[in-house]
Amino acid sequence: MMEGTGFEGLALGQDLPDSQDSFAELWGNVFVFSSVSPPLLNLPLAHHNVWQDGNMEALLPEGFDEKLFEFPPEVSTADGVTPPASTVPVTSDHPGEFGFQLRFQKSGTAKSVTSTYSEILNKLYCQLAKTSLIEVLVTKELPTGALLRATAVYKKSDHVAEVVRRCPHHQKEDAADHSSHLIRVEGSQRAQYFEDPNTKRQSVTVPYELPQLGTEMTTILLSFMCNSSCMGGMNRRPILTILTLETPEGLVLGRRCFEVRVCACPGRDRKSEEIKSKTQIGTKQTTKRKNPAPTPNTSEKKAKSASSAEEEDKDVFVLRVRGRERYEWLKKIHDGLELLDRERLSKPTVSVKHEAAAPSGGKRLLRSDSE
Structure with a gap:
């Protein structure tokens, strides 16, 4: 700031006398500024006459302010400033x-x-x-x-x-x-x-x-x-x-x-x-529990179907029926089915194969023309 303005009677860059004087003493001795227009100093309108008369001493403060060149305290972002909102x-x-x-x-x-x-x-x-x-x-x-x-x-x-x-x-x-x-x-x-x-x-x-x-x-x-x-x-x-x-x-x-x-x-x-x-949650749980099994062969399907039928016959189910008459009808149907199952189990199934008897002596049978 001194280089831009300068002081009368003090050359720029010149060392202070004896190099021991304080700046407060220098401020008390030097108070005449070079030609600076009033707007640069932001002077009030009432002081323009004082500026034109050249009485600059009246515009200067009476004493040296020791806190003139102190920087304002830094404001902590954590204490006084609201943090920016996230995008x-x-x-x-x-x-x-x-x-x-x-x-x-x-x-x-x-x-x-x-x-x-x-x-x-x-x-x-x-x-x-x-x-x-x-x-x-x-x-x-x-x-x-x-x-x-x-x-x-x-x-x-x-x-x-x-x-x-x-x-x-x-x-x-x-x-x-x-x-x-x-x-x-x-x-x-x-x-x-x-x-x-x-x-x-x-x-x-x-x-x-x-x-x-x-x-x-x-x-x-x-x-x-x-x-x-x-x-x-x-x-x-x-x-x-x-x-x-x-x-x-x-x-x-x-x-x-x-x-x-x-x-x-x-x-x-x-x-x-x-x-x-709730429906979506139940569907997801059912899908997770199901483990897809490999597709069996035709013979395996038949064997499994026969064994599953036998296993299903062994299962017992309870049916609730409303009304005595309906119960009697269903009971007759049930008794008839039970009787058929007992008769089927009592008669063993015999498979008969119709084959021609082989001739004795290893000779082949002669077929007639009609055959």
Whole structure:
């Protein structure tokens, strides 16, 4: 800076006299600057007259500020700056050191329910703009100012890079400032809505509240402001909701993830998807248990069929019959079959082969012309 401005009476690069004077003493002796226009010094308008009169001493500070050339303290990224959001959010559960867990309100699959949760599928079914109660549990005290953040992402890898937003139709009908946000926190005036400047992903935060007396959990109210089937929005693409427990600086303390389906009849859809899931699981297990055997030969098939028939005859089955008359008829049929089996076993089967008798003396029989 001295080379760009210079001081009168002091040549550039000249050593200080005696090389013992401090810079504070030099500052007190040198106060006349070379010709510099006022805008470069950012002087107030009231000081322009002082500059034109040449009374520069009035513009200088009374004493030397020892902290003039000290650098400002470095800001720690861990203490004061929110870490950047990842491009692809993590969807795996992580309770963390605080044992972060979620509980959902228990409700059946009746048609009248507005929100229901399936433990089998880890999936929440809810109606449009209807409140879903979610209970938050931790095992020990959280840091001061901890908050909960809810973010929606697409489940399939083909769409995970896209941002989950509401459809244009529902956005147009909503007059709120955060009308494009799919997830909304109800019942709290301290909820804040964010959009990441890099990824454009939207999220909503709410401060964590301590459990009330006699309870061990904190309840938050979430509502989803668009149907899963809305064109221009989710468009029948499955979504996941990531609920993270964070510090005010953005450090993640725990993470929980669950699937969400926004539909007109949550109870019906939950019931049908659970039945479908159980059927698929049973089919897979049956397929794994079956071991395909090699195809046997024709002779082996006949032998196995005969032996299997004998084995099946030895098996005993119980048949329940309703009504005495029907029982008597079936009993007569059964007795007749048993009698036939006994007669067949009592008569041994003899195979007779019709062969011509060989002539004595080794002579061949002469065949007649008629033969």
